[in-house]
Amino acid sequence: xxxxxxxxxxxxxxxxxxxxxxxxxxxxxxxxxxxxxxxxxxxxxxxxxxxxxxxxxxxxxxxxxxxxxxxxxxxxxxxxxxxxxxxxxxxxxxxxxxxxxxxxxxxxxxxxxxxxxxxxxxxxxxxxxxxxxxxxxxxxxxxxxxxxxxxxxxxxxxxxxxxxxxxxxxxxxxxxxxxxxxxxxxxxxxxxxxxxxxxxxxxxxxxxxxxxxxxxxxxxxxxxxxxxxxxxxxxxxxxxxxxxxxxxxxxxxxxxxxxxxxxxxxxxxxxxxxxxxxx
Numbered sequence: 001x002x003x004x005x006x007x008x009x010x011x012x013x014x015x016x017x018x019x020x021x022x023x024x025x026x027x028x029x030x031x032x033x034x035x036x037x038x039x040x041x042x043x044x045x046x047x048x049x050x051x052x053x054x055x056x057x058x059x060x061x062x063x064x065x066x067x068x069x070x071x072x073x074x075x076x077x078x079x080x081x082x083x084x085x086x087x088x089x090x091x092x093x094x095x096x097x098x099x100x101x102x103x104x105x106x107x108x109x110x111x112x113x114x115x116x117x118x119x120x121x122x123x124x125x126x127x128x129x130x131x132x133x134x135x136x137x138x139x140x141x142x143x144x145x146x147x148x149x150x151x152x153x154x155x156x157x158x159x160x161x162x163x164x165x166x167x168x169x170x171x172x173x174x175x176x177x178x179x180x181x182x183x184x185x186x187x188x189x190x191x192x193x194x195x196x197x198x199x200x201x202x203x204x205x206x207x208x209x210x211x212x213x214x215x216x217x218x219x220x221x222x223x224x225x226x227x228x229x230x231x232x233x234x235x236x237x238x239x240x241x242x243x244x245x246x247x248x249x250x251x252x253x254x255x256x257x258x259x260x261x262x263x264x265x266x267x268x269x270x271x272x273x274x275x276x277x278x279x
Contacts, residue, residue: 078173
């Protein structure tokens, strides 16, 4: 799952996927969330398996919250979507990690004690609050921590922060998706954490504004420097590479992953992605 999602703010100009050894079958399918998945099957022995994806895309995110309505606020009670929107957003609003109220209590810290809080203010403060309060620690293997574990440790990886923020938003009645993709770490505006590997953040649905990006690892509000590949409710549905192979347990030597994101031409809103998994 390497190919970026296409939408109004990111358009693929060219894309290629090289697989070694030569697969007996290589097909692309669009899975349930809308992401594009390449399916490969092999019929010969090999001592190395390598996937290399090259993508050139135009990336031009808009201004976050530009269309925010006056009713996009939350108070003492949970936020409520319009009935028709709520029906479409239902699955993204369901909590994935039950707890004893710790996550909602933490999320409520960003809601004004009196009156109502604009969703843009709430989620921006939460994004920057996580970056300021929690310590980032790269962790290349394993499932995300539970939100309560991240709060207890005060530290985590980008996927741990994404899971915590998604659950915090859901605890307030908002629809949130775990988002997997790439971050451009060479931005002249600010140094970005998470470059060189796949990255994770959150998208929350705001009335009028639609799905909006929030990256608590880097304190990014909006899609600037973020390239989406998959948006899912459960992070397990966004694995960039998975499969099965036959052989001895000792045959597996390890895996190398490299992600390189660069601007093709500073005068154009285009970026080139190179993603390689090997060994």
